[in-house]
Amino acid sequence: MVIKEPEASDALTVEEEAHVALGVGDERPERLWKVRLKLAWTGLKRNWKLFRENKIGLLGLFIIVLFAVMALAYPVLRSVGPWQDDGIYDPVTGYEAPVNEFEIVPTEADVVDSATQMDVATAQLWCFGVLPGETCSIPLQPAPPSEGHLLGTDPLGRDIASQLFFSTRAAFLLGLIAAVVTVGVATTVGSAAAFYGGWFDNFMMRLADLVLLLPLIPILIVMSGLWTINLVLLGVLIGILSGFGGTAIVLKSQALSVKVKPFLDAARVSGGSNGHLIFKHIIPNVLPLSFLFMMFTVTEAVSLEATLSFFGLLNIDMSWGIMLNTAQSQGYLRTGLEYWWLLIPAGIAVTLLAAGFFFVGRAMDEVINPRLRSR
């Protein structure tokens, strides 16, 4: 499996040296490159075979691909597709509302009780100076799904479908940032702690204990009160916080098991520096496991962003959480399912994308961790 790979590349290095010693092979660099690629390819094929057995993992992959298509489709739809009009379909500043014409009450004589008086007063707020018997046109927002707006419009008259597609890209971007930072931090901290041991290890692991214990949501809430947090900063924060926590602990234990392998001694004996040992030998062996945690971090990041946006704490133009926040702050969320297009699409999108990455993570877990396999 993947874990064996660096040993193989070690062998290649030796082979390379042998070539140098023998003075053969001008095409050597290319051959090495080819062999490496082939090795990676066979490893990938084998892992894919294992992964494919897991139906839930495939489902997750399908969900992710679906969202990726959505994210890629958005610019196409906006530039050449049906959503070209910026004034209507921009997810943040677009506006369109079908105008509804209402006849207030037929005549003055029909205004009998206080309820109808109220109605007239309300109508006069919308259409200034309207009198009973006249018609008043009121822009309908949020508007239910129609041909122009497949998922209707939000309380500010913006297209829900456009917002949904637009936010997908932001979700992927956030997930990517958070995952890369987590893995970067966790692999470095875990490997270094395992490699150096001693007080450094102790300090890092106590810190990891602490970060593991702390719930992210309250910390991020307080942080958002003290700073202005945008999407990139949020991704970095989530990455650092989850990278220092549980991920670092697991990767450290993995790195410890690599540290005692003979090839590491061999590398050290042949004069490898500490940095060389960590970056060329320990980290490549820990990486497959950290890919697994990337998946879980994306899940976490997507739901955290949605939750914080829902509370209106982030400085982001548009996201799935903001869509729900808009519905909530305009008072449409507790009206039941009458305005379902404000409530359902955004919620389902967050849940599905988070679940998709989680499914893939679990399936990868079974690939990487042989003890979980069904056979």
Place this chain on the structure above:
Amino acid sequence: MLKFIGRRLVQMVLLFFLFLTLVFFLLQAQPGDITAQFIDPTIPAEVRAQIVERLGLEGNVFQQWWSYITSFVQGDLGVSFQQYPRPVIEVIGERIPRTLFLFTFATLLAYVVGFSLGKRLAWKRGGFSEHSVTVSGVLLYTVFYPWFAILMILFFASGLGWFPINGFLTPGFWRNAPYTGNEVFAQMLLSLAIGAIILVGTLVLASRQDERRTARRVRGIGYTLAIASIAGFWLLRTEMRPYAQDIVHHSILPIVTLALVAFAGVMLLTRSSMLETLKEDYILTAQAKGVPEKDIRDKHAARNALLPVVTSFVLGLAFIIGGGVVTETVFSWPGMGSLLLTATVAEDVPVAVGALAFIGILALVAHLVVDILYAVLDPRIRIHTGN
């Protein structure tokens, strides 16, 4: 055992100081100077210096850090901006019991249900039911939580009308009440504490019995006694009872919602932990001996699969506390979580930071409890008591 607890306590205190330092630097690292933000810039420089000194904001970072830590330990967390001049510690003290109540019940419910469902799931590996329950479990685990809570409110409160939509009590009902909400709630907690003490006492007693049947009988008596004591407690307080019922009625939906989300994680973990246990040789031995399937599942496999689940509690803790913050906010449950959010939104920095610190303490204490529980549960971990 005491030595073990003592050592863990010392570690907890150290962790707590580390945490407090982290919180302090969180405050320090915010852009701008806190004195510039909150003290009128137009006042004379010497008056300003006096105010800065009175607020303990003079000196370098380390002096400030030290004064922050010492005043925190003395219980001085400053004064709330929003509810001036109430001290932060008082505001938080009022909220803590409500959060603990929500949190404890949701956790218990999640772990009991999640564990029993998870072990059944692992036992029937493969097949449609396993896949569908796993998928829905993961969906529950990754569900956009505030959204889910709102759907629960829409369905059970607005739709079916079984529960109140949100809040801690019905204001109209309490208008002429002879008690305050906190008084009644304190009595509720008291009755629960009595029940819990009786329960734990008899469970410890039961674990000391050598014979199985007596142990089971002692346990049975314990359950009845605990329930009877709580029931008796409220039978005696006829006037207070309807008010307590009102609070309980309000608390059911938030507890169930939080438990549902936390339960999925427990269930999935029990399942994978059971799957590993089922591969052990002693399970095969038990099957070969002809032990009834249910006994293998419950006594041989589930007992051993329980340990990682208890360990995971530490991980789940952060998850549940985070979920608790969201639950409290969506259900307008006046606990620490909603305090944290409202204080943050209102820029009431002392309260927000104080609430964060206390949420950290809550996590640390729960961690300690789990550690001790783990040591009691796992026969392989024995804490040496000298000899």
